[in-house]
Amino acid sequence: MITVLFFAQLSESAGLREVRLDASETQMSVRDLADKVVVELPKQLALDLFDGTVLVAVNKKRADWDTRVHAGDEVAFLPPVSGG
Amino acid sequence: MITVLFFAQLSESAGLREVRLDASETQMSVRDLADKVVVELPKQLALDLFDGTVLVAVNKKRADWDTRVHAGDEVAFLPPVSGG
Amino acid sequence: MSVIIQNQDFDVGLEYQRLCDANPKAGAVVFFVGLVRDFYSEPEQASEDSDSSPNIDYLELEHYAGMTESLCQETITQAIARFGVADARVIHRVGKLSARAQIVFVAVAGQHRSEAFQAAEFIMDYLKSTATIWKKEVGSNGAHWLGMKDKDAQAAKRWKSSER
Amino acid sequence: MSVIIQNQDFDVGLEYQRLCDANPKAGAVVFFVGLVRDFYSEPEQASEDSDSSPNIDYLELEHYAGMTESLCQETITQAIARFGVADARVIHRVGKLSARAQIVFVAVAGQHRSEAFQAAEFIMDYLKSTATIWKKEVGSNGAHWLGMKDKDAQAAKRWKSSER
Numbered sequence: 099m100i101t102v103l104f105f106a107q108l109s110e111s112a113g114l115r116e117v118r119l120d121a122s123e124t125q126m127s128v129r130d131l132a133d134k135v136v137v138e139l140p141k142q143l144a145l146d147l148f149d150g151t152v153l154v155a156v157n158k159k160r161a162d163w164d165t166r167v168h169a170g171d172e173v174a175f176l177p178p179v180s181g182g
Numbered sequence: 183m184i185t186v187l188f189f190a191q192l193s194e195s196a197g198l199r200e201v202r203l204d205a206s207e208t209q210m211s212v213r214d215l216a217d218k219v220v221v222e223l224p225k226q227l228a229l230d231l232f233d234g235t236v237l238v239a240v241n242k243k244r245a246d247w248d249t250r251v252h253a254g255d256e257v258a259f260l261p262p263v264s265g266g
Numbered sequence: 267m268s269v270i271i272q273n274q275d276f277d278v279g280l281e282y283q284r285l286c287d288a289n290p291k292a293g294a295v296v297f298f299v300g301l302v303r304d305f306y307s308e309p310e311q312a313s314e315d316s317d318s319s320p321n322i323d324y325l326e327l328e329h330y331a332g333m334t335e336s337l338c339q340e341t342i343t344q345a346i347a348r349f350g351v352a353d354a355r356v357i358h359r360v361g362k363l364s365a366r367a368q369i370v371f372v373a374v375a376g377q378h379r380s381e382a383f384q385a386a387e388f389i390m391d392y393l394k395s396t397a398t399i400w401k402k403e404v405g406s407n408g409a410h411w412l413g414m415k416d417k418d419a420q421a422a423k424r425w426k427s428s429e430r
Numbered sequence: 431m432s433v434i435i436q437n438q439d440f441d442v443g444l445e446y447q448r449l450c451d452a453n454p455k456a457g458a459v460v461f462f463v464g465l466v467r468d469f470y471s472e473p474e475q476a477s478e479d480s481d482s483s484p485n486i487d488y489l490e491l492e493h494y495a496g497m498t499e500s501l502c503q504e505t506i507t508q509a510i511a512r513f514g515v516a517d518a519r520v521i522h523r524v525g526k527l528s529a530r531a532q533i534v535f536v537a538v539a540g541q542h543r544s545e546a547f548q549a550a551e552f553i554m555d556y557l558k559s560t561a562t563i564w565k566k567e568v569g570s571n572g573a574h575w576l577g578m579k580d581k582d583a584q585a586a587k588r589w590k591s592s593e594r
Binding site: 235260263 | 557
Binding site: 103105106107110151155158159174176177178179180181182 | 300327328329330332333334336358369370390393394395396397398399400401402411412413418
């Protein structure tokens, strides 16, 4: 299983903050994962997720859309931050 | 009368913080005043006062060594500051 | 050196005292507090007419627990090394915060003021541009997630171009 | 906007609270506290060997009453105009201050952090280079009046060259 997390605007578009996915494919990138995830979720999520501003983290570390993900990983999609 | 004030190192060299001078000359500059003042005071004061680092104020406003002073004025000699 | 992400408020006087107590050799302490303003921060939500500008009721902040702490820790470590300061601390609140509430506290203690100022600014700039924290403004003109502002991206970038 | 020159200590938490209360629209507060360090600040008085460096017992600060206040007031007024901040305050202690005592407090409140940081640095740089305040270090290596350091003169000068 892979845990997928959405934050801020993305969690509102997805209608949820977290989803778990089967990770049977061993050659999956973050991008492949995102493609799979959006299918079952509201259309707005795909629009927001692929708008070019979203960063990704794998296991709480900055990664990129080509990073390979594996069973047990936690993958987070991060819209532009606004802390401080 | 003109009131002359010394601060910090200058007051230690002068052995006093304040001296009053007769202001009968009407065409006196701060420099003229300083020349008169040092005569009666310890030699160290002249060395410190004319070492090129001392600024002057007349009536609590920045002035320069050529500023004219008059009866009733308060003239202060200010060594390099070190507040903050 | 510490990073705290919490909903709870913080006491600036107390945090200042703690920092001083922990750094008896420091001659300079700089700190920054960010507060919730009661108006929308982006032009689309704000009104043109400033007299009747819509107010926000509260901010809702969320963050990526675990990742935020380690990003802030990294930032602090970098600031200490780069500016040669003695100590730096961050407290960032999350959750629902009403207008005028304190949001963030950054404090730096060091030998000299210039380095302490720079370290505090560096930490704030990085925190704004990299920490996994998001703000939602909720008020009379609706709810709106804030994205990183251009200004903050620029502020963070300047530390990259100026090698010291 | 206020300038206070006093011997009495100040309470940082209280001063922070006062500044916030007086500026309900401010989103950013920056402040600086300068503290008495327990060693000589100039190389002639300090020892080469840092382990056995001579300590100071106390600082003695004197100032030109009346002139200091108006110079600080001018500086604050300039900072507010130049950086567009809402409020700025200075408290500077004089008299006998022992090691670790608080010397100076500068606080700025404004809309944005960058301007608040700059205004606070500007005020500190001007205060160090122009306010009619003098420090004497008194300790195991004797008593010594400090003159303005080159570094502080440089720090003050940079505000002149960078027109904004």
